[in-house]
Amino acid sequence: MASLPPDLLKSVHNVDIVIERRPTARDRKQAKLGPGGLLLGLYHGIPLTKRGEYYNLVAPDKISIYQEHIEDVCRDDDEIREQVRKTVLHELGHYFGIDDDRLHQLGMG
Template identity: 30%
Template sequence: MRIGSAPGPEVFERLARAAFTRIPPPFSDHLADIVIRIEEFADEETLEAVGIDDAWHLSGLYHGRPLDEQSVWSSGDMPPVITLYRQPLLAEWSETGVDLEALVTHVVVHEVGHHFGLSDDDMHAIENGA
């Protein structure tokens, strides 16, 4: 998608769902319960919890129990959620010129990595090795 008018939340949700379809098995077999949310910005509580001072610096967040920490004894948990923050993504899209679909896919794949228990350092190492 090229830079033009700012796409709405429904476009971001569609792009995020499309990103899920490109994740191969066996990983894709563990994504059915993840909820996708689109918000304009992270709230203050979220920013504080992840140690970020500026809402413009958070484009996505995974919230839930990673698969490697789940157990049959963990009942009553809410489903895992990937939240995409629309305004920071729009800013990055505008500033970098990266295709919006590629940008959303990158953020979704990163947050899916957290679902599988990978840390930011783990994912940076994987990206640098690719």
């Protein structure tokens, strides 16, 4: 988190970032991921762009980071740290309402 841009972090509210060993079947379904695919992270919540005027008093949104899948695509601790950073930024993009296509265009795929 310390390596993320401070201006970005100032705009993020009520979001928990958690590390989980691997995605659940429900997570895989939400991500539309088949049985053999890797899922590095997942945003659970309602993006800022979809929240209405009555959006309040809700549990925090959550960003899950999947340890085993990240370890599967990285060779060493430095790559793991960089991949976690990229994954958190990608999932924060979803928090801000940016879809996967646009995140790929921005180099955050």
